[in-house]
Amino acid sequence: MQVDFGRTSSDYARHRAGFPDAFFERLAREGLLRPGVRAVDVGTGTGTIARGLARKGCTVTALDVSAPMLESARGLATEAGLRIDFHQAPAERTGLPSEAYDLVVAGQCWHWFDRPSAAREAARLLVPGGRLVIAHNDWLAPAGSVVEATESLIDAFNPGPPPTYLSYGQGIGLYPQWFRDVADAGFTQLESFTFDVTVPYTHESWRGRIRANARVGASLPASAVARFDTTFAALLAERFPQEPLSIPHRIFALMATRP
Template identity: 60%
Template sequence: MSSAEVRFKELRADFGKTASDYGRHRAGFPDEFFERLAASGILRAGMRALDLGTGTGTIARGLALRGCEVTGLDRSAPLMEQAAELDRVAGVVVQYVNAAAEETELAPAQFDLVTAGQCWHWFDRPRAAAEARRVLKPGGRLVIAHFDWIPLPGNMVEATEKLIEKHNPKWKFGGGLGIYPGWPRDMAVAGFKKIETFSFDIEAIYSHEAWRGRIRASAGVGASLAPEAVAAFDDELRAMLAERWPEDPLPVMHRVFAAIGVAP
């Protein structure tokens, strides 16, 4: 078992507990991510797409806005309720299914595209990869993607991560690089071909309020701490931002990473 797998097993996170913050403040993947997929022919209008671990539907909605017929799948009903409301505001329709990524119970070989955004690490990865291959048509693609904040020495992200660790010692995910070399291996073991990756950096703009909401919606805070502990954390984060980073709004460095494989 890898160190990353140990970290995820030690932390029990229920994102349904923070569905409101998740829907409001986890804005999801930027337009540039979808544009990169479209430019390479991976994303086209008319495709049937399945979004695993859809959460509040940020990837599912992005695909639907670009003309795909989309099914979003998750185990959290509260998150999918938020997703449906956000879809209504955006003017799109996504079908949501409460099921596990490892056992979708969907018919085989029916999707042109399967996506998994910001969630692959929570799955039983070999089983999820095998299930993605099962539901994809031959030649269909699996896209595993992340949109991660990037801590650098002395920056606001690093300070925020240290504060999460202070309030929740079980959270061990700090210091990430936003690159996931294990995901292509998962694809290869499951039999995917023509595997490739891409990454690029982008600055996301957050108000102080939005950054606090984004962090409350994270695994280490709202999804795993008791309400009173979340409030104590949020108070300290608010004070830290006001004292050390008074600029409002703030640019926050993020990295987009994607691994892509073709089903045989």
């Protein structure tokens, strides 16, 4: 499956809910976020993590390989009155100076990287004692839920073996593989936390959120995306007419320290 999130950057920026405030508050309580922290947000996408870090007073450099996503991220940062230094670069080869940062964050993107290379690059960027955070904000799909119905429709329009990345979270939003990734790169003091949140979506915003999915707007032809969206709108109106929809999510974060 060829994935290009740049094709769906508009829906991604408008409809993909970012990490909740509670995520950044938890990182602050862990001592990772405070004014003056030099942070790098890899795989920034539309910059949801980068903006959260900047709001906590961090000096933020944000990277992504997609020019359209970075354009959206810059616009959203400007609207929010936040100063963030955006660069087009991969997480595995950032081009940033060594031992110059206190924090590296990868939000909702680690599975897209060459993970061993990205972990080694994070270690190179960090000062001794610097921290790496790998985080996810995944929806959950209880039986009979709108999320389960949504996933079934995605499968119908984009059939075939499930992409490998879907197996990493085990369908429950937990990522044990990442512990090995960071340990192999020399990180120590590994800790993790999880908590659940419910995110409200209107029908329109949930449709936009799903158009921004890797298996829909980022990979299907435009004509197929349009057919999917029409079918999806009818499904929601018939089976889940209430608004807003209540979409359960699980936040997962792995924190690791560069010796």
